[in-house]
Amino acid sequence: MKNQQVAQVLNEIADLLELRGENVFRVGAYREAARQIEALGEPIGEIDQRGDLDKIPHVGASIAGKIHELLQTGHSRYLEQLQRQVPAGLVELMHVPGLGPKRARQLYDQLGVVTVADLKTAVEQHRVCRLPHFGEKSEANIRQAVEQLLQRTRRLLLSEALPMAERAAEHLRRSSPAERVDLAGSLRRFRETIGDLDLLAASRDPEAVLDAFTRLPGVARVDARGETKATVITEEGLQLDLRVVDPSVYGAALQYFTGSKAHNIKLRTWAEQRGLKISEYGVFRADTDERIAGATEEEVYACMGLPWIPPELREDRGELEAARERRLPELVALEQMRGDLQCHTKWSDGQRTIEEMVRAAESLGYEYLAITDHSQALGVAGGLSSERRREQRAEIEAVNRSLPRLRLLVGMEVDIRSDGALDADEEMLAACDVVVASLHSGLGQSREQVTRRVLAAIHHPRVHVLGHPTNRLIGRREGADLDLDAIIHAAAATGTALEINAQPDRLDLNDSHARRAVESGVRLVISTDAHSDTQLRYMRLGVATARRGWVGPLRVLNTRPLHELLAWLYDKRTEASG
């Protein structure tokens, strides 16, 4: 059972407890435990086998026992008992925006509404507005929420949300009196998927900024509008939130609205222990209410004796403790990337010629670019025969002779076959400057099988990089069921690099995996796997993922200058074969 599924069970227990009107802190305990398990970098089954479940933060004896049962038997008697006590469907009802446990319960008790479909009918028959504490407006809001819920299915990919939010922010900067506009929330932390888009603005005239906001191009409707904040729904059905604060408290507000929730809770708890109170309006002395900071985020953290913490780290995964002990990691930055080690061209399934890719890489200021078209087994992706590969190599060498500033590397993304062998012979591999080995098929294999396969590739003396290690697709496909510890251990032992693939729906390794790899001394590369010139810009997403994984520049091979990279590529091979 995967971490995600365990977390889901705990969340469902929390939902059911909430519907029963249980103590809110008990409910919160289950949610917090679920969150912790989702963020674990390691399969929970392994933690269970070590008997270390209760060492996970916010997992105590009681929840540990329930997780253990779940892992051993595949179900939870406690969950099933709760499910018998609460009508099925009510959980779903509670997830309708605007409904919480109380109102969901009321709809059930008084109208017999159990499912979202029931709710739709009740709303259409105007039965909801006659309930106590509901009215015309509540009913209309619920109607909209239900319609939206039936339409909208998934969280946005970071790559979809970022440009949308950046366009809105840019428009506000130009068309309103806002002194500053920033992205906040999970966008600013570069989470891999985004629910709502949060923006923050500084202005002494919030009225005017909110006016501009509600009139942004693409706004379909205004959901809420107060004196300091507003919510709009775009034509695509996305929720965009804006909060406007006075410039003197902008730093405190930015800190607050960037989150994460868990990071802020811990920071506030620490503040209280120091006799301080932190809110979106600043840092205050608890005894006198005197405000002592708020204009910048640096100030806010400084009041706590902490250095500024990069937003990508603010997930309560040890960053506050690290900050307190002055051991925050230096994080890799986009400007440090000197090249891209995986991309595709028209020779296989890419959309651009080698020259077009080169021009794009030059415009990014890169020193090198590896052309890594697919190997033959990947017929769907136009994999190259050995004959075609010789022709491509000749073209790469010709282009290289005409390039003063950028060095093209001869590479290949070689498929790891279902038996673990590589889809290329020794001669083809030897002719490459850089070999990236990747899984593309047989993802349904057992954990043992697929792990053995990948280990064989990592140990292969010609392989430099393991490409998109799990081969997951966010929101569409779980990755292979890899024993990641074994993979990381082997990568550390052989010196084979692991890739952070920057394709927006891959981001594979993910942040937690990358962090574990780095902790084990593994080298990483961040590659875009670009299939067109514009996709080379996905590097930003890969770097963000690395930063969320506490990855420093020295761990990332493609921050190295060309001569160092070439030396490593060469040494890796000779050491392995010698």
Place this chain on the structure above:
DNA sequence: GCCGTTTTCGGCCCGACTGTTTTCAGTCG
């Protein structure tokens, strides 16, 4: 149900907005 830089008991972040209510509960982030 979890947790501990005074604590193994008594807390648990906190403010904005909405709608329905005349002072607040529910929801959200």
